[in-house]
Amino acid sequence: MAIAAPSPSHATPAGHAPIPAHAAPLTPGKVALWLFLATEVMFFTGLIGSYIVFRAGSPRMAYSNILPPATPIPSGEIRGILIHSVGSSHEDVAEVLRTTGGLRPDEVERILLAVPHGVVPGRPVTKAEALEQKLRAAGASTELMKLQTYPWPAPYDDSVNPLAITLTAANTFVLICSSVTMVLALAAIQRGQRARCSLFLFATILIGSTFLGIQVYEYRQLMFEHHYPIGISADGHFRPGSSLFASCFFTMTGFHGAHVTGGVILLSCVFIGSLFGRYSPSRYSTVELAGLYWHFVDLVWIILFTIVYLI
Amino acid sequence: MRETRVLAPSEVAEERQQEAHAPYLRVWLALAILTAIEYLYASWFSGIFVVLVLGLLLWAALKAGLVGWYFMHLKFEGKWVYLLIVPALLMATILVLALLPDQLFPYDDESLDGAVPSAPAESKPAEPGPRAPRTSATALPRPSGLAG
Numbered sequence: 001m002a003i004a005a006p007s008p009s010h011a012t013p014a015g016h017a018p019i020p021a022h023a024a025p026l027t028p029g030k031v032a033l034w035l036f037l038a039t040e041v042m043f044f045t046g047l048i049g050s051y052i053v054f055r056a057g058s059p060r061m062a063y064s065n066i067l068p069p070a071t072p073i074p075s076g077e078i079r080g081i082l083i084h085s086v087g088s089s090h091e092d093v094a095e096v097l098r099t100t101g102g103l104r105p106d107e108v109e110r111i112l113l114a115v116p117h118g119v120v121p122g123r124p125v126t127k128a129e130a131l132e133q134k135l136r137a138a139g140a141s142t143e144l145m146k147l148q149t150y151p152w153p154a155p156y157d158d159s160v161n162p163l164a165i166t167l168t169a170a171n172t173f174v175l176i177c178s179s180v181t182m183v184l185a186l187a188a189i190q191r192g193q194r195a196r197c198s199l200f201l202f203a204t205i206l207i208g209s210t211f212l213g214i215q216v217y218e219y220r221q222l223m224f225e226h227h228y229p230i231g232i233s234a235d236g237h238f239r240p241g242s243s244l245f246a247s248c249f250f251t252m253t254g255f256h257g258a259h260v261t262g263g264v265i266l267l268s269c270v271f272i273g274s275l276f277g278r279y280s281p282s283r284y285s286t287v288e289l290a291g292l293y294w295h296f297v298d299l300v301w302i303i304l305f306t307i308v309y310l311i
Numbered sequence: 312m313r314e315t316r317v318l319a320p321s322e323v324a325e326e327r328q329q330e331a332h333a334p335y336l337r338v339w340l341a342l343a344i345l346t347a348i349e350y351l352y353a354s355w356f357s358g359i360f361v362v363l364v365l366g367l368l369l370w371a372a373l374k375a376g377l378v379g380w381y382f383m384h385l386k387f388e389g390k391w392v393y394l395l396i397v398p399a400l401l402m403a404t405i406l407v408l409a410l411l412p413d414q415l416f417p418y419d420d421e422s423l424d425g426a427v428p429s430a431p432a433e434s435k436p437a438e439p440g441p442r443a444p445r446t447s448a449t450a451l452p453r454p455s456g457l458a459g
Contacts, residue, residue: 038399056413
């Protein structure tokens with residue numbers, strides 16, 4: 001095609017050239033990158049498709065507020081006990097949970113670590129009421145919980161869903177900001193402002209790394225730091241093996257995070273190149289192509305955030 | 312064939328770039344506002360699933376569209392680029408649409424649950440007895456042709 005032809009804007013006098021005349025030139029690099037992005041679209045659609053299948057196929061009672069994920073719900077009424085606070089005597093409460101509650105020491109520890117969201121797993125109503133009375137006598141502040149089941153963890157319900165939506169919404173905005181600095185870097189080099197281009201590239205790397213940092217922080221909280229109630233995970237931590245929801249979450253956000261990591265590495269190389277003056281107003285395709293990839297990763301996150309966190 | 316584009320006289324290039332540059336900050340503002348709207352929308356309508364999903368998909372599509380149109384320069388690109396994007400998007404749409412029946416007609420899981428009791432939580436509507444084959448607990452129309 002018209003690869004060697006000068007761009008149409010060349011022919012128009014330097015006046016108010018109409019925008020359609022500025023169709024950007026077609027380069028092999030751009031075609032290749034868009035083709036790559038088309039395959040990436042299919043890759044992420046594949047992930048989203050599997051997510052739909054898993055989610056739609058999830059049994060109606062797969063998640064509940066008082067039993068670990070995927071536990072068969074016993075027949076008969078059951079109640080869990082929410083422990084708001086332990087009170088003055090930690091040891092007394094633990095003792096009650098061990099003896100009257102019949103829980104193993106590690107289970108007791110997990111419940112108490114999750115206070116004020118500690119949940120004693122569901123048991124028949126009479127047993128639950130008796131246990132609650134003893135817990136109160138030991139000084140704990142408690143509340144009986146009725147069984148509530150879900151086919152999939154509902155957003156904002158912290159008895160089944162551990163995701164911090166506010167933090168991630170902010171992180172979404174962080175990634176959007178990095179897209180803006182990226183496009184400004186390209187605009188700068190197209191106008192020949194090399195220092196400005198380097199600066200914006202550096203800002204993009206910095207903001208992209210911030211996104212990654214927040215995601216690593218989030219993973220750390222989910223997998224190690226925080227102790228979640230029983231409805232989220234049997235062992236108190238939200239890890240890929242905790243539930244189907246957890247493995248979907250880590251697969252989708254993990255693959256996206258890997259893309260961001262790749263993007264940061266790529267942009268670092270571009271940034272170093274810009275410091276050595278490798279780009280100019282007539283030679284900026286590297287910046288442009290790296291930018292295309294970076295914007296695509298941003299775009300994917302916009303969709304993933306909506307699907308995984310909000311719906 | 313590194314850079315095929317021979318640049319126009321600098322003032323033309325500059326003007327072009329300023330045209331291209333101008334909306335970026337406005338697009339940024341729009342994206343910020345849309346993110347805020349999406350966040351609030353999700354918390355307001357978290358109880359009404361259909362409204363939630365349709366609304367959120369609309370906001371997400373708007374945001375993704377802005378990123379593609381302005382930041383990825385679709386606005387300035389020739390028609391060739393759609394030759395690559397449209398087939399991919401078409402296949403993506405077909406895949407999701409093909410899975411939609413899964414979402415609309417939930418899997419009947421009572422056979423998996425074994426002896427599921429009458430629903431314990433009082434908020435749940437009374438269900439037919441356990442193991443009643445293919446109860447339509449969700450009261451959704453179920454196409455007779457679908458194999459269970």
